[in-house]
Amino acid sequence: MERPWIKHVVKGNPAEVNIPDISLPALFHESVQKYQNHTAMTFYTKSFTYQQLDTLIKNLAASLHNMGVSKGDRVALMLPNCPQYPISYFASLMCGATIVQINPMYQPTELLHVLNDTETEVIIVLDQLVPLIEKVKPKTSLQAIIPVSFENASKFNELLQDKGLPLPDVTINPKEDVAVLQYTGGTTGRSKGAMLTHYNIVANTLQSHATSVVKTELGKERVLTIAPLFHVYGMTSCMNLTFHIGGNLILVPRFEVDEVVKVIEATKPTVFPGVPTMFITLLNHYKENHFDLSFLKTCISGSAPLPVEAIKQFNALSGTSVAEGYGLSEASPVTHRNPIEGVQKPGSIGIPLPNTDARIVDFATGEQTLPVGEVGELLIKGPQVMKGYWRMPDETAQVIRDGWLHTGDLAKMDEDGFFYIVGRKKEMIITNGYNVYPIEVEDIIYTHPKVMEAAVIGVPDKVRGEAVKAFVVPKEGQQLKDEEITELCRSHLAAYKVPRSVEFLQELPKTAVGKILKRVLKDQIKT
Template identity: 45%
Template sequence: MPPTANFPRQSLYMLIQTAASQFRHRPATAFNGALLTFEQIKDKADRLAASLHARGIRKGDRIGIMLPNCPQYPIAFFAAMRLGAIVANINPTYTPRELELIANDAGIRALVTLAPRGLPLDLEILAAGNFDELIAAGDPQTLPKVTINAEEDIALLQYTGGTTGVSKGAMLTHYNLFANVVQNALWHSYNTRRGEERMMMVLPYFHIYGQVVGLLLSAWNGTMNILIPKYDVNAVIAACKEYEPTFFPGVPTLFISLLNHPEARTCGLHKVKNFNSGAAPLPVEVIEQFEQMSGAILREGYGMTETSCTASTTPQLAPRKLGSIGIPVTSTEFKIVDVDDYTKELGINEEGELCVKGPQIMKGYWKKPEETAHALRDGWMLTGDIAKMDEDGFFYIVQRKKDMIIVSGFKVFPNEVEDVLFGHPAVLEVCAVGKPHPYRGEAVKAYVVRKAGATPTAEELIAFCTERLAKFKVPSEIEFIDALPKTAVGKILRRELREKEPTNL
């Protein structure tokens, strides 16, 4: 990756416009056996934009897209971009209450959804099942010219908070997102054949990871997206056999489930050129086991909604370090500061809060100036992640600040406990949290999902930890559960497990 680059100051609509010209007849999506080309996506998006314009949608209006991975998503997204409207992504599994909170906060004027009935909202509901009618009614010749100030105009309101509590809408401009697309493209450039790749899209488009690395980067590179609407490991295995993906972004829970599937070794994973993991820490044991199983390299990166997705990644051609999130992407800077004093920058191998600066950093939080002022300082984004940098400039995430467990005044990072437990042959998944303790303040508790057929006892796992961790880090309790709570993208909902613990001692 070059250290710096110039980034397009254009509307994101230019991605599909250019793709339709350069990769006209190349499939853009594969869904339930049907293919749509980039030219077809653009044509349908233009016609839908004309229908939306006829219904009064204008530049700056907010359009909610509440869809799983399906061809209607890119059509709706690029229709909004053509009008200069702002997309608010909404998880299609949200309840009416959750939908209403986002719709009211964003001021959504129209909602694109598969399930239009029973929604407690007074806004324009566009059923994806009726897209053919909406598209047929639209005349692209009626579309107005829309001028976009890429550095100021918001393209996406991406709501965060699935794992942190109260949702906030991160304002991502056309420039933010276009810059991150190019940053990712530069990282992939050495082994990407534009117009020829196939990407497995299990990641939902409505998540920032799927939005940028899937939808937008694929338009830039002319990559076909193999769409999986809802994660099912058997569906992924079948799609791998049928389409032979060459790129495969995912999250740790996805790679763990593949690792434990009996057909994973024979479904064609060895043809994948790039496996990339993000959204949550990836245990080193999982990397090693997955690479042994697949014969391919599994790389890890780091980013967040507020960084338009990617902020760092494992170098492609340089030696990597397992457990590291790699180095900052092009035109991006990292620094580590004291947790209690932002102005104090720390040195090599000192643990502190990670701060990020770059063209992909959000404009701010929608209608939340105080939260914006707290997160953005002099152009730097305070991530809330505890990290360190080694002598070679590689960065390592230690833990979220809010996830730290304080035992008798000593800091315990859940990731360290989880990494140890992942090393036990009977453990499939694990999440460590703090639970109130009358003497120590907090104690460590681990929720464990056992591998099929395995029957370890809590005492056995505690003894396993005792041999590998300082006494104050060893879980005082282990609870076996069938599955860990997760977000739609597969990130473990640590907060839900913490909230299960009584607050009164």
């Protein structure tokens, strides 16, 4: 197939990468050997070298092995960003276990679904959440609860001690053995576990590094890690990639802007993989309280579209350029990224990563490749594409066909091979027979100086079938009227794309990683 994007690969970055058939612990161990005395991670005032981190991982692996954790077992992690996360992650993988990623904000119903679907027997969990785990435990296969405390002695700390126990001796088949069960957000239907093999995640780590080789100083980068590690974006683009390049993983457990600014000023990060809400919030904070971002070399935005206006403003503020990318849980997650130098196209998700193919196909059959500029469904093929959904062969067969992952996202490709997401298939609005892509309307609304956040959905309409509705969060202290939004849209968009109604909210519902939950907004309309 033609790959027009190849000509836009930055000189010095590889167009293809060699992906070794190794496990994630083996990839990590390579970094320990190269960077043993470099700082591997920082958590407020506490830092760990690669050698110290490796020792703690091995101690925990030996303890888990002694507890009976063996190949194929599922070990759940339910933690915020903290040193215990990478330690638990690699120790469990050393035992041959599969990591089950769990959002610490899960409620009992969500938690039960994941624990029972995976038949998890061991969970490593923040001590404050232990009462919740104890509550659901009788309805699950859980055998062991390992609490993590930031302040007190805990069972986890005991397991970190060197007791002279033997390390697990496990043979891992990287292409077949599942390293991580990453549950999709559940924003459409039942949450499903994407089976990501060791090879999938190793591949995506190396592919991601390949997009920034020319700007990466091995062993010297400091990576601001606010994106949660339990989310696939934080796991790969922050944790695994940072360790691969011998960088310092600067762990921040939650996004509170004042706290984040203090961490930025103290640690002077050089790389920031963030999500749109983080960039927008930092921008608005800066206008009232200036702080220095001049040390940033590379900023990456993922998980949801970042409004073009926000990209321009953040670039001007930081002196760097935010490279917007794209990924999904089923692809470990990264598939596209804007080049970090040379041609960048704000509003696009950039070009496919090395070793990755992408194409746009028709809605009807999902097989016919569409011409440049036409909107269809985005398909992905590459070594980062999941093995399938956990115990869901029918659903797997629907989304992976002939090796191509059907993303469910509406997109188009331009003549240079840059891709643009225009929405989800299920979010496209059809009004009076015309297609409206919410992102197109949202991008216009975001240009209004008083707008903090915006989301556009389709709502039932007896005449039009669906009508365009906008939800808007004004900036603090600002007052907005419906007409200001509709007049702005009318001056930039065809009449059928202009919102028929505007609702102002104090905040928009979001996932843990900051993705706006339009399903929740739609449900509110129904009720």
